[in-house]
Amino acid sequence: MTRVLVAVAALSLSTLSATAQPFDHQHVEWNRVLRRHVVNDAAISSVDYAAIQADPSGLRRYVAQVTGVSPPQFEAWTDAQRLAFLINAYNALTVTLVVDNYPLTSIKDLGGWFSSPWKKRFFTLLGKNRHLDDIEHGIIRKQFDEPRIHFAVNCAAIGCPPLRTEAYVASRLDAQLEDNTRVFLRDERRNRYEDGVLRLSELLDWYEGDFKRDGGSIKRFVAARLTDDPAEAATIDSRDTRIRFLSYDWGLNGR
16 A cells, blocks of 8 residues: 555656746746836836736736746856846735735835844745845855845836846847946936036945945946946046935836
């Protein structure tokens, strides 16, 4: 009897393995949501949360795909596949959090004096009950030495780097990260160089250590992307340039 049960169990596992669908690394469902409901004014996103709330089926399908990924599946992927997955998961789950609580004036409305919207455990990912900070700080920043992710993960605020109107994919990940970084840094509403002062989004202040590890300094990281003029980049990166951080706009990036 024991041998029969073992055989049946083995057959069941084999059947499940054979019928399990591979994860879609093109992130087609998320692409559809983004292209239908996100509009970007240069570096500022406008998301139609009301429309997604009225018909959340596409978002729900994508989140189901993401949360259905097992740790062994995830570990078998390339670094680029894993990072693209995590960025897209963060962004889709952030949209989910807003949609489930819409209307809001700010994602911060979901927190309080002693709580944070980024600490709410409202989803399961890679076999654990998690919150958004787990993805960004507990997984991405621990496993990947990639400061440009700060311009890819979107916190549903006007001050955030833009939510791309396409999913991040492994085959184009480096180009997508660089493009989003440059688009954000060249948005003069959040970042600009004038009269010897480099005025930057607070985002660069919050994660200063990440940018220093990559470029040696915030100024060097920014200068290489703020302008295509080598002479101007050298001026921005000079010791005489002062840095001032601009206030972050936490208003909801909705429309």
